[in-house]
Amino acid sequence: MAVTRRPGADHCGIAAAMSVIDGKWKVSLLWELEQCPRRFGELRRLVPGVSEKVLAAQLRELETDGIVHREVYDEVPPRVEYSLTPLGQDLNAALEALGQWGAKHLLPDSA
Amino acid sequence: MAVTRRPGADHCGIAAAMSVIDGKWKVSLLWELEQCPRRFGELRRLVPGVSEKVLAAQLRELETDGIVHREVYDEVPPRVEYSLTPLGQDLNAALEALGQWGAKHLLPDSA
DNA sequence: CTGCTCGCTCACCTCGGGGTAACCACCCAC
DNA sequence: GTGGGTGGTTACCCCGAGGTGAGCGAGCAG
Numbered sequence: 001m002a003v004t005r006r007p008g009a010d011h012c013g014i015a016a017a018m019s020v021i022d023g024k025w026k027v028s029l030l031w032e033l034e035q036c037p038r039r040f041g042e043l044r045r046l047v048p049g050v051s052e053k054v055l056a057a058q059l060r061e062l063e064t065d066g067i068v069h070r071e072v073y074d075e076v077p078p079r080v081e082y083s084l085t086p087l088g089q090d091l092n093a094a095l096e097a098l099g100q101w102g103a104k105h106l107l108p109d110s111a
Numbered sequence: 112m113a114v115t116r117r118p119g120a121d122h123c124g125i126a127a128a129m130s131v132i133d134g135k136w137k138v139s140l141l142w143e144l145e146q147c148p149r150r151f152g153e154l155r156r157l158v159p160g161v162s163e164k165v166l167a168a169q170l171r172e173l174e175t176d177g178i179v180h181r182e183v184y185d186e187v188p189p190r191v192e193y194s195l196t197p198l199g200q201d202l203n204a205a206l207e208a209l210g211q212w213g214a215k216h217l218l219p220d221s222a
Numbered sequence: 223c224t225g226c227t228c229g230c231t232c233a234c235c236t237c238g239g240g241g242t243a244a245c246c247a248c249c250c251a252c
Numbered sequence: 253g254t255g256g257g258t259g260g261t262t263a264c265c266c267c268g269a270g271g272t273g274a275g276c277g278a279g280c281a282g
Contacts, residue, residue: 011142013214031122097208103124188258
């Protein structure tokens with residue numbers, strides 16, 4: 001989304017948060033990781049439509065933002081597991097509020 | 112951002128909400144409207160960098176999504192006021208959680 | 223020797239969100 | 253008659269996020 005981040009503006013916290021979840025698939029990734037640690041190929045399968053390139057890129061971004069942890073197991077075939085950091089869990093909790101709002105007001109009807 | 116909305120996925124509420132605030136300036140607009148109703152030119156001045164075209168477009172989108180109310184006063188020179196609907200106020204409240212998280216974890220230090 | 227899996231990386235291309243600038247109709251002040 | 257301020261709309265262009273397809277390096281199955 002590339003949300004505009006105006007330094008000094010009072011809503012900069014929101015803008016900062018938005019910049020972190022900025023990316024077509026990040027909220028989906030966050031959601032899938034909420035359940036449990038996931039492997040790369042597993043995320044690929046769980047989030048249909050994402051390309052490998054973008055999946056790798058957005059996972060890297062989430063990692064450098066301290067949202068997810070990347071654990072590489074030196075095996076063969078190689079194994080990599082992604083999991084939420086405490087920071088990521090906090091973020092997901094904050095997103096919950098947004099999810100509640102969306103589900104309540106936007107969805108056809110709450111099941 | 113064009114966040115992916117997978118019907119049936121459990122986080123679709125979040126995706127729905129994201130699609131509503133999807134747009135480079137929408138959270139800024141939401142924030143400015145939080146304070147009080149604003150006129151078009153006023154928003155243009157309050158949100159530096161936004162072009163008239165995009166400001167008009169995103170306000171329209173927020174309007175059709177039921178987030179803002181558009182009131183036209185038949186005067187000369189013409190006057191138009193934008194304000195948050197109750198739905199928009201709820202949305203802003205939900206965004207608050209995200210703002211808290213961002214301010215707490217992302218900003219250099221909370222002033 | 224070939225192919226398969228896994229987790230990527232690289233080059234190339236597309237597409238649309240957003241920026242830029244011009245224009246509109248209306249009225250007032252100079 | 254010229255300029256300014258109101259709230260837009262339209263045409264055109266640009267750039268970067270994201271999609272596509274190929275390749276890679278190790279090891280195991282056949």
